[in-house]
Amino acid sequence: MKVHKTVFISTFLSLVFLLAFLTALFMFSAKKPADNPAIPNSSLPSVSSQNNKVIVNDVQTVLKPCISKTEERIVRGNSLTGLIEPGQTVKILLKFYDCNEVKRGDVITYSYAGDKNPLIKIIKGVSGDKFELQKTENDWHILINGEIVRNSQNQPYVFGNGGYKMLSLYERDYKGVIPENAYLILGNLASGSLDSTYFGLIDKSDILGKVDF
Numbered sequence: 001m002k003v004h005k006t007v008f009i010s011t012f013l014s015l016v017f018l019l020a021f022l023t024a025l026f027m028f029s030a031k032k033p034a035d036n037p038a039i040p041n042s043s044l045p046s047v048s049s050q051n052n053k054v055i056v057n058d059v060q061t062v063l064k065p066c067i068s069k070t071e072e073r074i075v076r077g078n079s080l081t082g083l084i085e086p087g088q089t090v091k092i093l094l095k096f097y098d099c100n101e102v103k104r105g106d107v108i109t110y111s112y113a114g115d116k117n118p119l120i121k122i123i124k125g126v127s128g129d130k131f132e133l134q135k136t137e138n139d140w141h142i143l144i145n146g147e148i149v150r151n152s153q154n155q156p157y158v159f160g161n162g163g164y165k166m167l168s169l170y171e172r173d174y175k176g177v178i179p180e181n182a183y184l185i186l187g188n189l190a191s192g193s194l195d196s197t198y199f200g201l202i203d204k205s206d207i208l209g210k211v212d213f
Helices: 002-031 161-173
Strands: 047-049 053-056 059-062 069-074 089-094 107-110 119-125 131-135 140-144 182-186 207-212
Touching: 119 140, 131 161, 140 161
Parallel strands: none
Antiparallel strands: 047 053, 053 059, 069 089, 089 207, 107 119, 107 207, 119 182, 131 140
């Protein structure tokens, strides 16, 4: 009887010891930092932004502005007559589209390889727009999202077979949708000018900036 009692006490003490050990282990695990126990919370970087400034651990860094420079240019040529006249001075917001969306209706400057001076044109079609050509009696119209493209005087643009041959390649190859980072640009003359009807859709990387007038 004494032997059984001794075994019972020994077993009871072992269970108590095991329970205490497990409790201590659980409490220790709960106190460990969830992310990285090797790095105290006070040493983790804190980041905040304010007025184009980033503050990391009280060290202030000024972000680069979106527009690096503004230039004034005198418009030459008459392709934007009715919207911007020849001889008019406009401001070019260079690198504007580095952090701004290109929107339909924006007037932009475009770096055209065939001309030492950048062209000034209007964005008439943007990436994702449905793009198609429509035959008239003698010429062609451009349709964007089912609507005939018009100039600032509400006149529909018309172009001949040369423009059709150029733009029909894009209509065919891209299944009637303007691809990513590509744009349709036109002047403001309904009869056309040196624009996408001549050299096709342009890439975003060739847009120099937005025109403010």
